[in-house]
Amino acid sequence: MSIARNPSALPAMGEERRVSALLPIMGVVLVAFLVIGFAMPVLPLHVHDGLGFGTIIVGLVAGSQFAAALISRPMAGSYADRHGGKRAVLVGFGIAIAAGLLYLLSWHFMSETVISVSVLLLGRLLLGVAESYLITGSVNWGFGLVNQKDTGRVIAWVGAAMFGAFALGAPIGAALFDRFGFASIAWATTLAPLVTLLLVLPLRGVAPIARGRQGFASVLRAVWAPGLGSALSSVAFGGITAFVTLLYAERGWAHGWLPYSVFAGVFILARLAFGHLPDRLGGARVAMICLVIEAAGQALLWFAPTPELALVGAGLTGLGYSLVYPSFGVEAMLRVPPEARGLAMGAYTAFLDLALGVSGPLLGLIAAGAGLRSVFLTGAIVGLSAVPIGLLLSRRKIAS
Numbered sequence: 001m002s003i004a005r006n007p008s009a010l011p012a013m014g015e016e017r018r019v020s021a022l023l024p025i026m027g028v029v030l031v032a033f034l035v036i037g038f039a040m041p042v043l044p045l046h047v048h049d050g051l052g053f054g055t056i057i058v059g060l061v062a063g064s065q066f067a068a069a070l071i072s073r074p075m076a077g078s079y080a081d082r083h084g085g086k087r088a089v090l091v092g093f094g095i096a097i098a099a100g101l102l103y104l105l106s107w108h109f110m111s112e113t114v115i116s117v118s119v120l121l122l123g124r125l126l127l128g129v130a131e132s133y134l135i136t137g138s139v140n141w142g143f144g145l146v147n148q149k150d151t152g153r154v155i156a157w158v159g160a161a162m163f164g165a166f167a168l169g170a171p172i173g174a175a176l177f178d179r180f181g182f183a184s185i186a187w188a189t190t191l192a193p194l195v196t197l198l199l200v201l202p203l204r205g206v207a208p209i210a211r212g213r214q215g216f217a218s219v220l221r222a223v224w225a226p227g228l229g230s231a232l233s234s235v236a237f238g239g240i241t242a243f244v245t246l247l248y249a250e251r252g253w254a255h256g257w258l259p260y261s262v263f264a265g266v267f268i269l270a271r272l273a274f275g276h277l278p279d280r281l282g283g284a285r286v287a288m289i290c291l292v293i294e295a296a297g298q299a300l301l302w303f304a305p306t307p308e309l310a311l312v313g314a315g316l317t318g319l320g321y322s323l324v325y326p327s328f329g330v331e332a333m334l335r336v337p338p339e340a341r342g343l344a345m346g347a348y349t350a351f352l353d354l355a356l357g358v359s360g361p362l363l364g365l366i367a368a369g370a371g372l373r374s375v376f377l378t379g380a381i382v383g384l385s386a387v388p389i390g391l392l393l394s395r396r397k398i399a400s
Contacts, residue, residue, distance in 0.1 A: 022154065024203055025142045026161040028089060031196045032134045033162045035096060035189050036065075036127065037169015042177040042185055047120070050182060051113045064121055068128025070353040074216050076132035077140075077346025081339055085141025086205035088342070092133030093197040099126035100190025107186045127189075132346070135162065140342040143333075144206030149279050151333045152286075155326035156275030160268045167264050208339070220347050222335040225389055226283075226328035227351030232386035233291060233324040234352055236298050236317055236379035238359035243367060243375045244301070244314065250372055253307040259314035266318035274323060283330030284394035286323055291387050294320025298380035302373050313376075324386075325352065331393045 047058045080088035102123030109116040135158070142154035176184040240263050248256035278286045297316030304310035329348060336344040363375050 022142055022145065022157055025138050025145070025154075026157055028196065028200055028203075029135070029138050029158050029161040030165045030168075031192060032089075032093070032096070032138075033131075033165030034169040034172070035100075035192050036131060037166045038173035038176065038185055038188050038192075040166065040170050040173065042173050042182070045177070046182045046185075047117060051110065051117055053113070053117060057117060061117065061121055061124055064124040065128035065131070066353060066357055068125040069131045070128075070350055070357070072129045072132040073136065073346035073350045073353065074343060075346075076129075076136040077343035078216070079133070080137045080140040080208075080342030082208060084205050084208045085137045085139070085144060085342065086200070086203065088133050088137025089141060089200060090197060092130045092137055093193045093200065095126055095130035095133060096193035097190060097197070099123045099130060100186060100188075100193065102126065103186035103189050104183075107183050110182075123189075130193075136342055136346050136349070139345050141206060143341055145204075150276075152278030152283060152326045152330040153275045155329040156271040156278070156323065159325060160271035160275070163264060163271075164268055167261075167268075216343060216347065219336055219340055219343050223332040223344050223348045224351075225393060226332040226335075227348045229287060229386040229389040229393075230325050230328040230348070231351040231355035232389075233287075233294060233321060233328075233383050234355045235359045235363070235382040236294050236376075237321055238356055239298070239363055239375045239379040240314065240317060242360055243363065243372055244310075246367075247301070247310070247372045247376075248307065251307070253310070255307075258307075259301075259311055262311050263314040263318035266315045267322045270319050270322035271326070275326060278323060278327040278330040282394065283327040283334070284390045287327035287331075288387050288390040288394075290320045290323045290327065291383050291390065292320070294324065295380040295383045296320070298376045298383065301376035302380065317379075320383075328390075328393075 043062055044058050047053050047061050076088060076092075079091065100123070102119050106116045106120035106123060109119060139154060139158050142158055143151065173185060173188075176188065240260060244259045244263075245256040248254075248259065294317055297313045297318070297320055300313030300316060301310055302313075304313055329345070332344055332348045333341055363378065366378055367375050
């Protein structure tokens, strides 16, 4: 395994060197999260129609990966800090391969539905742990390959690769499932991380910084404010993913998939084009601007009398939300020592995981009581409530 010296004190890098350093990491994330994207549209169909279970079991299988990812974030972050981001990524791929083998075992026992769904549930739990190691390790690895002043760019570009993988993986998974059944998803979940692991092995790693180990509690105290800001902004994302298609159906508008596609497309392009802004202008400042843009998009979705105006709202939401997470992430990383950045990313991302897990059911209750449009008004109001957090972070001195 080739190891590079940690470049926290390197001089400023040129744009070409930044891109060449981060592109392999983005490729790793893209392929890794294709595995998760494959199963997103088909698991509910497989569990409900293929195995014959009700919506409670469907929800349990779908949500188990999120729960495992949330719980394992600190463990993955601590491992990346101690052993380096590349090794954490390799561990993540190993766990993902094990998850794929459990998918295959579940498919083998499809005639014994209880055994099949139980093994599948275990596979989903392992895939959630793998996700933690892959994303936390990739970000930590990226931190080590570029100058410390490029923190926001690393977070933004790695996240863009992850969302791009979800966008690509869902239609590919649906096509595989329609043509070949659940067996194709199980094989893809096994083979994709295996092939990628072999491709990752020759890539350059970065040695971890050998300093005193930080406790999770102290890191959590350092990143809770940026984490809360990111969590509040994510309510809008939860509303878009879960309810915008239903809004289009309720209003009798065609192409209910289009607003999410616009949201995702603008989101990815904005991260790639403007991912450097939090580093250049300051994370808190960029976060506050983006929160206002996101809220404007949500307000348009709430108000929109036509599908065209709703698409503008979806695009503005994607533009605003795109940089909130990396912007608050820059603030989080500024508040921890370099040797604790992996653990800090795990703790910071856990706020986002928790918010996405809680916001869906709560927004569903709001929609049931006040109508679907109220979901987007809620997203605007909750997102704006994070602006004071950005103001607080911009004024708070950071201990050297």
